[in-house]
Amino acid sequence: xxxxxxxxxxxxxxxxxxxxxxxxxxxxxxxxxxxxxxxxxxxxxxxxxxxxxxxxxxxxxxxxxxxxxxxxxxxxxxxxxxxxxxxxxxxxxxxxxxxxxxxxxxxxxxxxxxxxxxxxxxxxxxxxxxxxxxxxxxxxxxxxxxxxxxxxxxxxxxxxxxxxxxxxxxxxxxxxxxxxxxxxxxxxxxxxxxx
Numbered sequence: 001x002x003x004x005x006x007x008x009x010x011x012x013x014x015x016x017x018x019x020x021x022x023x024x025x026x027x028x029x030x031x032x033x034x035x036x037x038x039x040x041x042x043x044x045x046x047x048x049x050x051x052x053x054x055x056x057x058x059x060x061x062x063x064x065x066x067x068x069x070x071x072x073x074x075x076x077x078x079x080x081x082x083x084x085x086x087x088x089x090x091x092x093x094x095x096x097x098x099x100x101x102x103x104x105x106x107x108x109x110x111x112x113x114x115x116x117x118x119x120x121x122x123x124x125x126x127x128x129x130x131x132x133x134x135x136x137x138x139x140x141x142x143x144x145x146x147x148x149x150x151x152x153x154x155x156x157x158x159x160x161x162x163x164x165x166x167x168x169x170x171x172x173x174x175x176x177x178x179x180x181x182x183x184x185x186x187x188x189x190x191x192x193x194x195x
Contacts, residue, residue: 013083016069020077031071038067050188096120118153130154141184144173152177 045060072083099105160167176183
């Protein structure tokens with residue numbers, strides 16, 4: 001593999017602009033009409049990760065990148081923002097949230113680095129509730145994990161309120177967090193082993 005020159009990314013941007021101009025289907029798409037494809041491609045990328053097939057992952061990352069470019073070109077046409085704006089924003093965020101690499105901050109353990117990230121994120125977002133900013137469509141285990149994480153960071157108790165199925169599932173997510181296990185991925189792996 002060779003170092004990236006950036007040329008294929010620029011070429012892809014021009015391809016997407018041309019497709020929007022010359023393909024009736026692509027010209028008719030909106031952020032909303034493409035939302036289902038973004039979700040689908042995200043799930044296909046996750047599936048490729050689960051299989052461990054690098055070629056499949058490479059293809060699905062391309063399809064996911066297509067969604068990013070597609071949305072950026074639509075926004076560019078309406079004057080909302082450009083792909084460069086998207087890249088500028090994410091570069092600034094990565095530099096800001098990684099002071100151990102780009103600033104005077106110190107490294108530390110992965111847990112300490114993550115805590116600095118979360119601290120900076122909390123300061124930037126200034127959320128008024130634990131669930132603010134959490135998409136309601138997240139898979140339930142991931143949603144539970146995020147809520148438990150936020151409650152823990154606020155020092156609030158996160159014990160299930162009863163003994164129903166939902167409470168027991170929440171307790172399992174809490175147990176997984178305590179063990180450093182991603183409950184969503186663990187369940188996906190367990191289901192895959194059934195097949």
